[in-house]
Amino acid sequence: MTADRPDSVQRADTWTELQELITQEMWMSDIGRHRSPYVFRGVPNQSFSLETSITRFVGDSRKWPLEPLLLRNFAQYAASEMEEPQSVWHLLAIAQHYGLPTRLLDWSFSPLVAAYFATRTGNTDHDGAIWAVDYRKLHADLPDYYQSVLEMTETNMLDTHLLSNAILEYEMSEDRADGDGPAPARDLDDVSRIHELWQELWAPDAGESDEEYVMFFRPPAIDDRIVDQSAVFSFQSDPRIVLGQWLEDRPDCYRKIIIPGDRKLEFRDKLDQLNVNHRTLFPGLEGLATWLKQYYQPQSGSDSSG
Template sequence: MTENRATTWNQLMDFLYEDAWTPALRRFRPSYAFRGLADAVFTLDTSLMRLGNDYASIEGHLLRNFKKYALHNVTEHDSFWYWLSVAQHHGLPTRLMDWTFSPYVALHFVTSSLDYYDRDGAIWCLNYKKVHQELPGSLGKLLEEEGADVFTVDMLRQIDSLHDFDDLANEPFALLFEPPSIDDRIVNQYALFSVISDPTISLSQWLESRPDMYRRIIIGHELKWEIRDKLDQANINERVLFPGLDGLSGWLRRQYIQPSGDDVISDCNPGEP
């Protein structure tokens, strides 16, 4: 695993777009998904893991009850992965984890919570092509036949449950898929999800023996205000990434807060996607 620390904007851009040039396409198209964290000490634990003891045993109950009670609010859909995506999107604890194709969106989540401006942040860069080299045969073949780099909900339709997903291989594996375009928030955040075939293993743990699949960029806390100002000027902010009155209010609240040296300024925005 490569880890670099960025203390200037230009340095940060170099790290984010490292290996981005793809000669076969003659384009800057990196094979990375990005996840921004407000504090560099945060790991890649899922929201399901944060429920505490015996969380794996209640995963099925959470999903079953979500579908039962959400039915009148969500258009009927026969895809299990559609329902899992909707649940994750609306805050249900799941084994999914949010990522983005956009390094700028990841930077937003590094700098969205002013509570963490006295701490270094981090961006995890996950090479989804290398992750998918370890897929079980049936899934690897499906991806190859589609000529795709990541899955969609429709491509995963043949897997009817997480139990079936977990049984596809003897060893845990990971994959990334794009959620359905449920609303503008998913579209604007250029979102995708990761999932591991074992709810008790975090992506951090899974990657420990696979250092060639990812790299991490540590972002010095002294750089956060510059990043935040430049993202706002580039229109990467709450108003765009969280369309609606909540995002608008969060954006306006932060616009009228001024940096004041080393003071910690309170803000209720989440520190991670």
Template structure:
């Protein structure tokens, strides 16, 4: 794996102002004459952490575990679920509620990603990181059926409907059929990274401006895929010494638990952190 391009894809922010410059860099779109960033973001409270999915952390036979998890989640959660019976809808719903899946949380908002990188004072001794992934460049590595599905609608990010349509054509799968996962993987001889914009399942999805990233081969980590494709990402390291400042600035900008996790639990968490003293963390 080439080391030089990977090293060039890592930047360390020395201040709040430099951090914002990095996160909002490249946002100008000359075709639209608007500031529309091509990046999506993932915040990690420890810069050393790999981008492992919850399914990968579970271990074992990932493909078999994934099928069992989705089948049983659907079986037990059916009466509480939203309309539709697409495997991809169930995958998104499961990820949203903490089911181990191949999906990794991303957001269109750099400030929301910063929140998740700095939200927990228990980890303020570690440098954090915000991963910036250029989803428009990522499209170039998608297999033709997915590229065609995006082009047909003038879309830049896949939906559950796109995935359902393509895997039905490729594998003749039924609406809920775990063989759709294999059908997706078989679209390409090499693993590919894709982004899925979920339905607006609840306020949390909307407030967090959320989407999911995933690799067609569930055994491949997102960071390993990115490192093998220079020019697709930038990893911005956030020094530990900046975390309290960032937390306070985000709080003042109304990016906190109260707004990102609507409800009493988010409100209670926000109040506890708002009144926490840095001297007693």
């Protein structure tokens, strides 16, 4: 294993090894700073696939048109509970945050946050894992209208505002391709036209797409949980993509760090000492209660006094 091209699957048998693995490849010579090009996701069982909630929701039914239908109805019935979404991307981020089935997955800029989610259950029967994905490499293969916005803003990570600009770039490129000059703006990012956006850009077709891509973006700071977890969302052009399998064909774009089951409690306790725990990542009474249960729960063979 080398620092320049590490193995895709690695194993952290000790706390020291975990620290070394999650901080690999952080030096960016172009800016002279330590800044990781990775985003991270922790899973309690290393065999879990990176499967989106809409994939689990649709199951074997193949009823993918339910995806925009869910989002459109969420926008309608949640109107009194939230401010007017600024775009479809903004609405999609809110829906994901509150548990609506979407094609998004939760990630974090923080490897320690991911490590907590890999160890949070304390279940020693299964190895956990931290997925680390190099978003800069994946973004190099995004469609031109996303690339234009990334280049214009000199950034490697999009947000909901920049994604709206990307949709505008897409509309302009489509109008220019027609050869008849600018067409009236279709305003595909208007939340009232979710179905049109999905049908034109992201509806699964009968065959396999030649332009599959996965994109990462920063969600708006809806609440403290988004901020405290250093949240990032992934978006995939086709909801049928199983991201773990998709990444296996791109081994230079990811690493998977295995956390042995018998190290989970140790690692979780050490994360707690570093103030990375349920109380800090889930502000509120639920987070506090869960943290207290984890902190004080007796372990078999331990001395419960003191």
